[in-house]
Ligand code: C2E
């Protein structure tokens with residue numbers, strides 16, 4: 001039986017090894033069923049705001065699995081199982097199509113979709129993305145793909161070629177959770193990327209810890225010097241926001257501004273829904 005943690009969420013990785021294997025297998029088969037179309041998998045959208053805290057710059061798609069029996073399973077957990085069990089290609093393709101289809105009917109400047117490193121190891125990935133963009137009618141410049149820095153450490157020819165092809169087509173590449181990996185910084189020079197996201201672990205400590213502040217400031221300066229954009233993730237307090245703005249970070253994401261939202265909730269925010277714009281155009 002799956003254990004629930006303090007917040008009543010389903011914990012796949014708690015308990016002993018036999019339990020763990022059984023639970024993973026159960027999650028795998030249920031995930032397959034969900035992907036076969038019995039539903040249950042959805043996307044939430046968390047807006048990214050300009051430093052003024054009002055203007056929406058874009059939104060990040062975050063996968064949600066409202067598991068019938070066990071309640072919501074944390075994304076990081078079932079993504080890890082999907083990667084391990086060879087389901088991530090299918091799951092990732094579903095998320096990408098769904099997010100692009102949604103974004104195409106909004107006024108959002110861009111939509112960001114998380115991509116597993118495993119997807120980037122597939123030489124056909126850039127073509128898959130192009131096909132999805134064509135099918136959904138979303139302009140490539142409106143798609144950002146977020147991936148973690150471990151990918152760029154591999155010095156893998158396929159990954160390099162896939163990233164280059166994606167950027168060539170106009171899709172933007174974003175380094176997620178920046179600062180948490182074991183990377184040397186030299187790949188920032190070698191590998192072309194468009195944006196980095198400062199990991200929540202630094203943002204969380206900003207108001208109390210001088211070294212977290214120093215790291216955040218350094219990353220923001222680095223981004224500016226290399227002319228890549230920078231977003232802070234996990235902004236929860238006004239103090240954190242003020243410090244980040246003072247350091248020159250102008251894109252923020254976090255509970256202070258908005259949690260991940262249902263599609264309908266995001267569409268209700270100003271400037272997101274195209275129908276909204278049509279209405280105000282008629283009124284004007
Ligand atoms: P991430 O891409 O770094 O996403 C940010 C996570 O932080 C999300 O958790 C989001 O709900 C949470 N978050 C946002 N603002 C705050 C805040 O102010 N405070 C705190 N404490 N948390 C905040 P979530 O949705 O559980 O996703 C976890 C991870 O799962 C994501 O981290 C991403 O790596 C992965 N993931 C989510 N959706 C997908 C997907 O479609 N494909 C792949 N490959 N990975 C995904």
Ligand code: MG
Nearest residue numbers: 060114146176
């Ligand atoms: Mg992300």
Ligand code: MG
Nearest residue numbers: 176177197233
């Ligand atoms: Mg992140």
Ligand code: MG
Nearest residue numbers: 177199200233
């Ligand atoms: Mg993160």
